[in-house]
Amino acid sequence: MTKKYTVTPWEVSGEIDYAKLIREFGVKPLDDKIIARIEKHTKDLHYFLKRKIFFAHTYFDTILEQVEKGNKFYLYTGRAPSGPVHLGHLIPWMFCKWLQDKFNATLLFQIPDEEKFLFNENLTLEDTKKWADENILDIIAVGFDPKKTKIFLDTEYAKTMYKHACRVSKKITFSTVKTTFGFTDSFNLGQIFYTSMQSVPAFLPTILEGKTTYCLIPCAIDQQPHFFLTNDVAPKLGYPKTATILSRFLPGLQGMHQEGKMSSSVEQTTIWTTDTPEKVRNKIMKYAFSGGRETVEQHRKLGGNPDIDVSYQYLTYFLEDSNKLKQIYEDYKSGKMLTGELKEITIAVINKFLKEHQARREKAKNIVEKFMLRD
Numbered sequence: 001m002t003k004k005y006t007v008t009p010w011e012v013s014g015e016i017d018y019a020k021l022i023r024e025f026g027v028k029p030l031d032d033k034i035i036a037r038i039e040k041h042t043k044d045l046h047y048f049l050k051r052k053i054f055f056a057h058t059y060f061d062t063i064l065e066q067v068e069k070g071n072k073f074y075l076y077t078g079r080a081p082s083g084p085v086h087l088g089h090l091i092p093w094m095f096c097k098w099l100q101d102k103f104n105a106t107l108l109f110q111i112p113d114e115e116k117f118l119f120n121e122n123l124t125l126e127d128t129k130k131w132a133d134e135n136i137l138d139i140i141a142v143g144f145d146p147k148k149t150k151i152f153l154d155t156e157y158a159k160t161m162y163k164h165a166c167r168v169s170k171k172i173t174f175s176t177v178k179t180t181f182g183f184t185d186s187f188n189l190g191q192i193f194y195t196s197m198q199s200v201p202a203f204l205p206t207i208l209e210g211k212t213t214y215c216l217i218p219c220a221i222d223q224q225p226h227f228f229l230t231n232d233v234a235p236k237l238g239y240p241k242t243a244t245i246l247s248r249f250l251p252g253l254q255g256m257h258q259e260g261k262m263s264s265s266v267e268q269t270t271i272w273t274t275d276t277p278e279k280v281r282n283k284i285m286k287y288a289f290s291g292g293r294e295t296v297e298q299h300r301k302l303g304g305n306p307d308i309d310v311s312y313q314y315l316t317y318f319l320e321d322s323n324k325l326k327q328i329y330e331d332y333k334s335g336k337m338l339t340g341e342l343k344e345i346t347i348a349v350i351n352k353f354l355k356e357h358q359a360r361r362e363k364a365k366n367i368v369e370k371f372m373l374r375d
């Protein structure tokens, strides 16, 4: 069977076979054994782990070893500011918050404001700065501890980062970058260099602490190719290998098979963090791909298919109560629950989530400076 999906930091498309992707990328599944080991330390498990929304890792066992030795580790994640934030972006950030709370870990949050400038012809550095300011409000709204979270723009923290990026770049050849990312000779110099900037924060824990300190990166799996390069370089520069914990993608409203992950480029089928309750309602009612049957009679008789139903998929990401989720799954599958009813539940869950997020986003405006790291 031919492959019908693509996963790179620059493109995610098609219906992804995640088990296959684990093998192709050479990462490890988050199996029950390692999940039990996490639970030993955290006491409870985030539903993202129970539901395998975070499903793979590299070197996560080395982080647990550090914890078991009583050493601290850092968290690192990022967001390239190219537009407003949507629900899909929040998934790794929510998981970072949980890890920060459970392990009392410092979080480094990179805003590579040069990334999308270099990769998108239409964006100026003024645009990406504007989006950075907006996106930071969403990041803070996730609820990170200001004492343990440092947010930085690459262009503002460059004095510290640049020399480390140079050290990284000296260890990576053009041909490696070409094969890792599929770049051709027509790519610009900034694009070729960029991965060095994304590696640096993985080394900052050791640099900032002045002693070997491990780093864990929660992110969507499309970012992993960068961190393969990071780990090629790490031992050469005297840093520990960085660990990653990797998530699936939240589908767009039309579903993975039709439009892939939720994406900033498809306006109508994306739910933005600033959407009003009416907008959310309209989008879900109009666009959410349904696993229901043609007619009510057929649905009652044959039941729906929650596994392909996008409203149901969203509940797996945003409805914490696993008993309720299970009940909904069964009721929809048996035909007891109709698509309209399922959509109503999803609308209510997402609107409740967004109402709280938006209130925290508003408050974030007054506390931005508490989080910022600049040279």
Ligand code: TRP
Residues within 6 Å of the ligand: 009, 076, 077, 078, 079, 080, 110, 112, 115, 198, 217, 218, 219, 220, 223
């Ligand atoms: N490249 C990421 C993006 O396109 C941004 C990013 C920078 C990032 N550093 C990261 C994402 C670390 C995850 C982890 O949005």
